[in-house]
Amino acid sequence: MEHVPYQEQETEGAPRVAAADGSTVRPLAALPGLGSLARFELAPGAVSRAVSHATVQEIWHVVQGGGRMWRRQDGRAEVTELHPGLTLTVPLGTAFQFRADPAGPPLHVVAVTMPPWPADPAAEAAEIRPETGPWPPTIGS
Template sequence: MKQTRLPEKPDAKSPAGADIRFIMDGPTGNMIHSTVPVGQTNRATRHRTVHEFWHVLSGHGQIWRSDDASQGVVDLEAGVSIDIPAGTAFQYRNTGESVLQFICISMPPWPGDDEAEFVDGPWEATVGST
């Protein structure tokens, strides 16, 4: 059994551009805490093999998701949970006046940054490649 504590400082940046803190990992998945600064729009990406669940803790933002069947934008605010199935293109941004924070669980465990491929999204990114 494991127990962790949220690190004070980010451990890394996601391929899309969010600051991430590693929280938990195991054989079937891993969990991170993600933050997006005010005004930041991250790069649009698509994951090759990883499925994600997100739960928003605080802040306000939007996420665009697109797959072969549909696409749409969801408002992100505290209490909202979304999924990002493998192969779904997505892009997210902070539209609020405070840091956007969310928990992200990936299944299977994140294999490395080569998992994400950059795609065209609806918004111009304000962060470059990592």
């Protein structure tokens, strides 16, 4: 078995980077070939860009704030109300867009990506596919 180093990361110490959908992401940890964990943040009233992924699927868990998540796959679309404690999936190829409620705290989501999010900038650029969602984006345009 290949040696994989241990990782530890405090959320507050993690770098803040702009995700392709316009949200702020804090990469937290990854296991090679298996998955990665990150915390996504969206300011009150903000609306992400609609995207889909080429190779990555995700599991989301809302930890703070509220909002809505639109998902479309195989001709079926739905909007889910986001609230703390809710967990949802974004299967491979699903178009999705999310928005934070205008009143209240920022929307914070912890997400697992499988396989891990690409570290190489060229692979990361190829991962994101722009989509048309139900709401005009306010960030990441």
